[in-house]
Amino acid sequence: MTTGTTTTAEGTPLFGPESQFRAFFDDPRWAPAMIRATVLEAAHPQIGAALVDNSTFVAHPWRRLRNTFLSMRRMFDADPAVREREAARLNRLHARMSGSDSRGRPYDAMDRATRAWVVATLFESAVTMCRLSGQPLDQDTMERMYAEYRAYLAALDGDAGELPEDLNDFWRYFDRVVEEELENTEAARVILYRLFDHLPAPALLGGAPTLWAAGRAVVGPLLGAITVASLPESYRRKAGLPEMPGASTLMQGAYLAAGLTRFLPAGWFDAETVIEVLSLSPGSDDPRARTVTALHARMKQASALLRLLSPLSAETAPDPAPAPSGEARRPAEEFFREVLDQTGDGHLDWPDLAAMARELATRLDLDEPEETRLYDAFAAWWRELQAALDTDGDGRISVEEYTAAVPTLAGPALIRVAEVLFDATDKDGSGTIDAEEYRALFRTAFHRDLTTTDGTYGRSAFVGDFLAFMSGRRTNTPYDPLLADA
Numbered sequence: 001m002t003t004g005t006t007t008t009a010e011g012t013p014l015f016g017p018e019s020q021f022r023a024f025f026d027d028p029r030w031a032p033a034m035i036r037a038t039v040l041e042a043a044h045p046q047i048g049a050a051l052v053d054n055s056t057f058v059a060h061p062w063r064r065l066r067n068t069f070l071s072m073r074r075m076f077d078a079d080p081a082v083r084e085r086e087a088a089r090l091n092r093l094h095a096r097m098s099g100s101d102s103r104g105r106p107y108d109a110m111d112r113a114t115r116a117w118v119v120a121t122l123f124e125s126a127v128t129m130c131r132l133s134g135q136p137l138d139q140d141t142m143e144r145m146y147a148e149y150r151a152y153l154a155a156l157d158g159d160a161g162e163l164p165e166d167l168n169d170f171w172r173y174f175d176r177v178v179e180e181e182l183e184n185t186e187a188a189r190v191i192l193y194r195l196f197d198h199l200p201a202p203a204l205l206g207g208a209p210t211l212w213a214a215g216r217a218v219v220g221p222l223l224g225a226i227t228v229a230s231l232p233e234s235y236r237r238k239a240g241l242p243e244m245p246g247a248s249t250l251m252q253g254a255y256l257a258a259g260l261t262r263f264l265p266a267g268w269f270d271a272e273t274v275i276e277v278l279s280l281s282p283g284s285d286d287p288r289a290r291t292v293t294a295l296h297a298r299m300k301q302a303s304a305l306l307r308l309l310s311p312l313s314a315e316t317a318p319d320p321a322p323a324p325s326g327e328a329r330r331p332a333e334e335f336f337r338e339v340l341d342q343t344g345d346g347h348l349d350w351p352d353l354a355a356m357a358r359e360l361a362t363r364l365d366l367d368e369p370e371e372t373r374l375y376d377a378f379a380a381w382w383r384e385l386q387a388a389l390d391t392d393g394d395g396r397i398s399v400e401e402y403t404a405a406v407p408t409l410a411g412p413a414l415i416r417v418a419e420v421l422f423d424a425t426d427k428d429g430s431g432t433i434d435a436e437e438y439r440a441l442f443r444t445a446f447h448r449d450l451t452t453t454d455g456t457y458g459r460s461a462f463v464g465d466f467l468a469f470m471s472g473r474r475t476n477t478p479y480d481p482l483l484a485d486a
Contacts, residue, residue: 021148022076024126026271029258032251033129035223036230039191040121040182043235046114048185049101054109054351056359058190059344062202066275067362073272075152087155092368093358096375102186116153116162117177123149124174132230132252133259143167178232184239192227192241196220203279226251332403338484339470340402348385349396353378356483360421363441370424377420381413418466422459433457 024030042048051057057064074086097109107114123146130137137145146167150160164170197220201212225244228236229251236243244250261268340348342355357378361371389397389405425433425441433441434456469479 019076019148021126021145025073025076027258028261029129029133029255030271032223032226032230032254032258033125035191035227036128037121037125039188039227039231040125040178040235041118042187042191043182043185043239044114044117044177045101045105045181045183045185046107046111047118048183048187049099049105049107050097050109051187052101052185052190052345053099054097054343054354056342056344056355058195059200059342061195061199062275062279063359066279067359069271069275075155076148083155088368089362089371090156092371096354112157112162115156116160119149119153120163120170120174120177123170128230129255132255134256135259135262146170175232175234178235179238182235182238184241188239192224196224222250226254230255333399336399336402341399342483347396347398348402350379350382353382359483360424360441364424366424370420373420374417374424377413377417381411381417384411384413414467414470415463418463419459421466422462425462431459433462 042051055064071086071090074082075090077083077086091110094109094115098107100106109115126145127137127142150163150165153163154160164173196216199216199220201209205212225247228241228243229247231241235241336348340352342352354375357375361374364370366374385397386395388411389401391401391405421441422433425437427437427440428434438457466479
C-alpha cells in the first residue's frame with residue numbers, strides 16, 4: 001500500500017487538488033461517462049456475477065452512486081491516511097464477495113486482474129468523454145492521469161502490476177480484454193435495459209411518482225441509446241447490442257453539450273452537493289430541508305396537473321398522500337421489497353443482509369473490529385431467519401414465504417444487531433447516543449423519531465426502536481432513509 005505523497009517523475013503530486021482526475025469530480029460529463037464505465041465493468045464475467053449477486057445498484061442506485069462518489073473522493077484525497085483508510089475499507093468489503101456465476105464459473109472480488117479492469121474502465125472512459133466532447137486530452141495529460149490511476153490501483157493492491165506501465169501498452173491491453181474477455185452479461189443487460197426503464201426516484205422526488213415516471217420515460221431510453229453508442233464498437237458487435245438510428249449523433253451532441261460547461265463560472269456545479277440534495281427527505285434537520293419541502297409541494301402540483309392532461313398508465317398511480325406519523329405500518333410485501341430485498345432480486349438471502357451491514361458500516365465509518373462485529377451479528381440474524389422462514393429449503397426466502405409466516409423478526413439475533421449498532425454509534429462509550437452521534441447515523445432524518453427531552457438516546461430505547469422498525473415495519477422513522485430509500 002502506498003504511503004506518503006505520491007508524485008510523478010516531475011515531482012507533481014498525483015493526488016489532491018492539482019491531480020488530473022480530481023478536475024473531473026464536478027464535471028457534468030462524468031454522468032454519461034460513469035454509466036459507460038459501469039457497463040464495461042459489468043460486461044466482465046467476474047465483475048458482472050459479483051454485481052448480480054451482491055450489489056444494490058438495481059434497488060438502491062442513488063445510494064450506490066453516493067457511496068461510489070464519496071469513496072472515489074477519499075481515494076484521491078491529498079492526505080495519504082485518508083487514502084489508506086478507504087483502501088482498507090474497500091478491501092474488507094470486496095473480501096466478503098465471492099461465489100459462482102450462472103455457468104458455474106467462480107468469481108472473487110479480490111481478484112487482481114478484475115480489479116485492474118475496473119480502474120482501466122474509469123481511465124479509458126475519462127479519456128473517451130474528453131474526446132467525445134471535443135476536448136481531447138494531449139499525450140502529456142493522459143500520461144499524468146494514467147499514472148494517477150495506476151497509483152489508485154497500487155493503493156488497493158499494493159502495486160499496479162496488473163496494468164501496463166506504459167500508456168501505449170495500456171491501449172493494447174484494453175482492446176484485448178474487450179475482444180477476448182467481455183461478454184453480454186446479465187449485469188450489463190440490467191444496466192442498459194432494466195435500470196433506466198425502472199429507475200426508482202431519489203428521495204427528493206419520491207413524493208411525485210407521476211412526474212418522475214413521466215420524465216424517466218423520456219430520459220431513460222435516451223440514456224440507454226447514448227450509452228450503447230459510446231461503447232467500443234467491437235463490444236457492441238460481439239454483444240449484439242442494437243444501436244438506435246441517430247444514436248451516434250445524439251451521443252456526440254450530449255457530450256458536446258456537457259463539454260460546453262467549461263465556459264460557465266468556476267465552481268458553478270458541485271457533484272457532492274447535488275447528490276446530497278437528491279438524498280434529502282422532508283423532515284430532515286438539514287438547512288436545505290425547508291427548500292426541499294417546498295419543492296415537494298410544487299412537484300405534487302405538477303404531478304396533479306400532469307394527471308389531468310394525460311391518462312395514467314398502470315405504473316404511474318396517483319401520488320400517495322403523506323404517510324401518517326407514529327405507528328403507521330407498511331404492508332408486508334412493501335416492507336420486503338423496500339427494506340429486506342436490498343439487491344432487488346425478489347428474494348431475501350445473505351447478500352441482502354450483508355448489504356445492510358455494508359451500508360451501516362459505511363455510514364458510521366467503522367474500523368475493522370467494529371465492522372466485523374456488525375457483519376457477524378447480521379450473519380447470525382440471517383441464520384435465524386433462514387431456519388424460521390425458508391420452508392422449501394432452497395437457501396433463500398421468497399416474499400410468499402415471508403408474508404405467509406407473518407414473522408416476528410425480533411429474535412435474539414436481531415437484538416444483537418441492534419446492540420452492536422448502538423455500541424458503534426455510541427462513539428464516546430457513554431451508554432447513551434447524543435445528538436451528534438445520532439446525526440452520524442441518521443444523516444438525512446435527524447430528529448424524525450428522537451423524542452427524548454434531554455437530547456439523548458438510551459440503549460433500551462435505541463434497541464426497541466430498531467426492532468420496532470425491522471419487525472413491525474413501522475414507517476416514517478429514521479431507518480427509512482437509511483435502509484429503504486433508493
